[in-house]
Amino acid sequence: MPPEESTGQGAITVAHLAPELTRGLYRDMRTARDLDTEAIALQRQGVFPAYVSVRGQEAAQVASATALDPARDFVFPTYREMAVALAYGVEMVGYMATHRALWHGGLYDVMGSRFGAINAVVGGPVPHAVGWAVGERLRGDQGVAMAYFGDGASSEGDVHEAMNFAGVFTAPVVFFCQNNQWALSVPNERQVAGGSIAARAEGYGMPGVLVDGNDAGAVYAATAEAVQRARTGGGPTVIEALTYRVEPHSTSDDPGRYRDEAAADRWRRRDPIDLLRTAMLQAGHADEAFFATVDAEAARRAEQIRDGVADAPEPDGSELFTHVFRETTEELTRQHRTWQEEVEL
Template sequence: MPTPEPTGQGATTVEHLSPALTRELYRAMRTARDLDTEAIALQRQGVFPAYVSVRGQEAAQVGSASALDPTRDFVFPTYREMASALAYGVEMVGYMATHRALWHGGLYDVMESRFGAINAVVGGPVPHAVGWAVGERLRGGDGVAMAYFGDGASSEGDVHESMNFAGVFTAPVVFLCQNNQWALSVPNERQVAGGSVAARAEGYGMAGVLVDGNDVGAVYSATAEAVERARAGGGPTVIEALTYRVEPHSTSDDPGRYRDQAEAERWRGRDPLELLRAAMIEAGHADATDLATVDAEAAKRAEEIRDGVAEAPEPDGSALFTHVFRETTEELARQHRTWQEEVEL
């Protein structure tokens, strides 16, 4: 069965949102778009060993992250949630430094930001989110976990087990699937039975929502409702944000080998940033002059983050031996001594 077509007839819905909120959503999406462009350039220049683009998925990420409360919720991302991190308020130089492979988990404070380290394990963030959510309820807190994953990860056993566990224990989790149509080189129809990830929610006793992932207003509203439900004790929700990966899977990928570029161009015509821009102007939330100012500020911030990442000093090599065990083992101490001897030669 083919993947359902996106809803909304190409429009973005902002009438139900305040002008101030739509302007913040636009600012985050615009900055993420510019930072994504800078990041690809850094990879081409050899600063990043590799990079995964978020272009075309900014609405799904910014809309969902903006509906959370950074003071009490916790986000568990994959390797493609740069726009979510930015919208959530993560310190972006430290976050983006992860792509330089300077240090496991980047150079930002995961606990302070309440935004987990980049997780490259397919489906890996999902059980972590459920575990945190159950622990949050056991301690009497009202925080909600956000678990990001893709359509490819939805075929992993960890994701199914986590959803079942969350359903049984009414865990406060929002499962946010960014269905960008391709599990690397495998299309939806060859790995998502039934054509919908959200439809699986019923089998786990939770709400399931299929939303236009290029409509930031729709994503924000669906996420806000799911967060409110979870916080009130109503259990988890699966949100399937239908979007598209217009760029290669990563900077080492060649999508021309497995997909029709005409399809990608069709989705480029539904650019979430341009859809939001047009909707804001039509709704009177901003005019072209206002948005031009935001565009300039976003470009400047992206450049500042780029420069900060490129110039970030490498941590001392001895840090390799910290945070491995709570108490250093004899073998780890021996390895540390050997390393020091080799460095001092």
């Protein structure tokens, strides 16, 4: 199915957004793209054991994160939200170091950045987000939880239970589904009954919004409205951002075994960064000089993060045994002692 048929849209417009906002969106999307390219290279060089690309999903990630308030809100990511982390202001060397498997969940400050540790459990961040949101409501504070998940995760029981719980308790949470149309090797039509994830929201007593995930302006507007609704007591929202996973599921995947690459090529031609750039020029939000400057800055920043990640020192091996249990067990103590004896040999 061609992307314009899938989303109902071809070109995009940003006339409804402030020029400074669109310039910030472009800057973060361009930087995320360059950093993604550097990360794939690090995996190929053996620095990262594995990596999951965000290419083609920058609009969905950056625009949704930009609609949040990092001083009040809290993000609960999966393993594919690198562009969200960047736009949200997370310290990126510490975040990307997660892919080197250096420490539990990354070297960045989870609580300080209000950005949860990378969660590789399918659907795992969603109940966590609802729990935090209910707690925020009970405290009388105005923070909003953002739960990211994919179309494959939408089939998990945890996601349905979390949405129902959020609806019953009017939790201030936004359920943001990046529907990139492939649950690893399983296409939407084989695992999403009814064809729409946003349509399920009605059953949980909340609004559901289907948005063009490659249109940064549309994603920002939909997310800002959902965040405002949650912050003012209106409860949760489901946003389904329809996009496409143009790269393999991960660096160990071969999508040629299960999908028609012609479809991926059609989506590559509808690149979210190119769409935003064209729309900004048409709206008078920027000129070619701006893009030349930002593109160069983005490349430099991506290289700096790459070098910082590659040079990050490994933590002391004894930290393997921290944060496993609140109170250590006899077996963990034995393993720690054995490790110490082997290291000291």
